[in-house]
Amino acid sequence: MSDSQIYDTIIIGAGWSGSIAAQRLSEKGYKVLILEARDRIGGRAKTYIDDKENDIKIDLGCSWIHGYKEGNPTGKIAKDLNVNVHLPKPLEGVIYGKNGPLSKEKAASLRASLSSAQEAFKLPHPSPSSTESLASALFSNSSRLFKTDSKPSSNPSNTNIDSTSPANPTENDNISITATGSNDIDKETLEGLARTLEIPLGLKLEKVSLKWSGWETTTSFAGSDAAPENGYQSLIQKVLDSSKDNVQVKLSSNVQDISDSTDGVQVTTESGSKYDAKTVISTIPLGVLKNLSNDFFKPELPSNLKEIIKGTNVGILEKLLLKYDQAWWPNSSTIGSYTLLPLNNKQPNANSTIEEIFSSSTLVVANYASGSLPLTKPLLLTYLSETPAKLLLKGGHSKEDIVKGFHNYLVKRFEPSTKPNEPINGEITNWLTDEYSFGATTTPTVISEDNKRSPMDFKELSRPLWKGKLGFAGEHTEMEHRGSVAGAVISGIREAERVDRLLNLIKA
Numbered sequence: 300m301s302d303s304q305i306y307d308t309i310i311i312g313a314g315w316s317g318s319i320a321a322q323r324l325s326e327k328g329y330k331v332l333i334l335e336a337r338d339r340i341g342g343r344a345k346t347y348i349d350d351k352e353n354d355i356k357i358d359l360g361c362s363w364i365h366g367y368k369e370g371n372p373t374g375k376i377a378k379d380l381n382v383n384v385h386l387p388k389p390l391e392g393v394i395y396g397k398n399g400p401l402s403k404e405k406a407a408s409l410r411a412s413l414s415s416a417q418e419a420f421k422l423p424h425p426s427p428s429s430t431e432s433l434a435s436a437l438f439s440n441s442s443r444l445f446k447t448d449s450k451p452s453s454n455p456s457n458t459n460i461d462s463t464s465p466a467n468p469t470e471n472d473n474i475s476i477t478a479t480g481s482n483d484i485d486k487e488t489l490e491g492l493a494r495t496l497e498i499p500l501g502l503k504l505e506k507v508s509l510k511w512s513g514w515e516t517t518t519s520f521a522g523s524d525a526a527p528e529n530g531y532q533s534l535i536q537k538v539l540d541s542s543k544d545n546v547q548v549k550l551s552s553n554v555q556d557i558s559d560s561t562d563g564v565q566v567t568t569e570s571g572s573k574y575d576a577k578t579v580i581s582t583i584p585l586g587v588l589k590n591l592s593n594d595f596f597k598p599e600l601p602s603n604l605k606e607i608i609k610g611t612n613v614g615i616l617e618k619l620l621l622k623y624d625q626a627w628w629p630n631s632s633t634i635g636s637y638t639l640l641p642l643n644n645k646q647p648n649a650n651s652t653i654e655e656i657f658s659s660s661t662l663v664v665a666n667y668a669s670g671s672l673p674l675t676k677p678l679l680l681t682y683l684s685e686t687p688a689k690l691l692l693k694g695g696h697s698k699e700d701i702v703k704g705f706h707n708y709l710v711k712r713f714e715p716s717t718k719p720n721e722p723i724n725g726e727i728t729n730w731l732t733d734e735y736s737f738g739a740t741t742t743p744t745v746i747s748e749d750n751k752r753s754p755m756d757f758k759e760l761s762r763p764l765w766k767g768k769l770g771f772a773g774e775h776t777e778m779e780h781r782g783s784v785a786g787a788v789i790s791g792i793r794e795a796e797r798v799d800r801l802l803n804l805i806k807a
């Protein structure tokens with residue numbers, strides 16, 4: 300079946316990058332078709348809405364506008380569409396060691412050491428080899444991580460609190476904590492805390508290239524974070540609703556190939572439908588590009604691009620949500636998050652039980668009962684980094700067993716005086732095996748034997764082909780903001796502007 304129309308542009312994917320590109324092109328009067336493989340819009344923006352309490356809306360993919368006050372363009376998009384955003388009230392975060400919660404002073408000292416070690420990577424240093432990992436430097440004996448008198452920030456405006464927000468508990472690098480110089484903090488505890496970095500990074504510290512560590516902190520949006528009211532998915536829906544009538548969205552349209560032709564491009568979906576256009580923008584995520592057959596693009600992608608797609612990495616980050624009838628965990632109305640350090644230093648593996656996976660991992664649990672955000676409910680949202688996420692999702696465990704197993708583990712760590720009720724409900728994401736993302740987001744540059752990998756890979760992934768008729772957008776195509784909504788948005792705007800220029804040239 301062939302659609303008789305010729306579109307100005309066909310956009311593959313209705314995530315952030317595709318939706319913004321469509322909106323911007325429609326504003327200029329172009330006829331746009333979005334083909335989306337899923338039966339919903341949003342891509343990696345997906346909001347959980349509780350079926351009993353509709354006011355419970357929690358983002359299971361992206362949740363924060365990072366650097367809201369520092370110029371993230373997503374903030375302006377929300378403002379232009381009259382969507383409120385919430386800046387969370389900062390609350391204390393507690394660190395649980397093997398023997399229970401650490402004192403405020405000890406937790407502050409640990410965090411100061413970690414911040415100080417991270418600061419060190421931003422300083423100019425002799426270029427390490429491409430096979431050296433962030434872990435090797437962070438856990439070496441000379442690392443600032445193990446210096447206990449760290450004073451990480453020279454910014455006098457920073458306050459002396461140890462604060463986290465409920466849905467974004469790992470983002471506390473901008474908070475200054477003056478260490479107390481405690482000498483009784485053991486190496487294992489510090490290493491356990493450093494593993495929290497694996498949550499936003501999306502991969503193990505052993506795989507992150509030391510050579511490029513710290514590079515992105517100078518370019519990405521950071522500082523204040525804000526959460527869009529009603530979740531990120533509804534904000535994208537508003538972007539699409541605000542597009543002029545000349546944007547058509549076809550859901551459940553899994554694109555199977557994109558071909559160059561003399562007059563433009565032709566796109567074919569799994570069901571055999573064919574669509575013609577002058578130009579096409581692919582926002583297919585990197586994880587999916589890695590799994591496409593060689594003849595998806597006709598002609599095939601150039602070999603250097605295929606090599607980059609293979610060599611760049613997609614990270615793992617999953618969320619585990621537990622809903623209770625009432626909050627039973629310690630100081631539930633005042634604590635923003637709980638960082639649970641491992642109970643042992645065993646490496647969990649494919650044969651580990653659910654409890655073994657949790658007890659050998661660093662876990663960060665955000666507390667929604669604290670009132671930091673307007674949504675105050677007995678909910679705990681846990682961030683799972685690469686190792687526990689992979690083992691839980693690939694280990695054949697049912698959602699029910701994971702939820703129950705995690706509840707039992709929390710009871711063991713929090714030791715409540717009375718036995719709490721089990722969760723009413725639970726959710727665990729699975730971005731890892733989702734066939735339309737195959738992972739959470741791109742990660743920083745990984746270590747490589749051939750010294751070829753660098754952040755420039757993400758620039759290369761943005762280069763248009765076929766005399767400009769085939770363009771690429773998506774977070775993976777923005778070197779300076781990859782891995783974020785900002786990256787997706789900026790890439791969508793960039794591609795819409797480029798296609799506009801090209802279509803004007805064709806017209807002339």
Ligand SMILES: Cc1cc2nc3c(=O)[nH]c(=O)nc-3n(C[C@H](O)[C@H](O)[C@H](O)COP(=O)(O)OP(=O)(O)OC[C@H]3O[C@@H](n4cnc5c(N)ncnc54)[C@H](O)[C@@H]3O)c2cc1C
Binds near residue numbers: 316
């Ligand atoms: C758990 C998690 C937490 C995150 N937290 C944050 C955060 O707090 N802040 C932040 O800034 N970023 C965060 N991110 C990253 C952010 O979600 C992404 O960077 C962003 O949503 C990517 O947008 P995109 O348009 O590039 O890709 P996507 O949203 O993945 O859109 C691509 C679209 O293409 C579709 N598609 C794929 N293949 C085909 C095909 N063959 N045919 C048709 N359609 C296809 C997909 O279904 C998808 O809808 C998080 C991500 C995850 C997973």
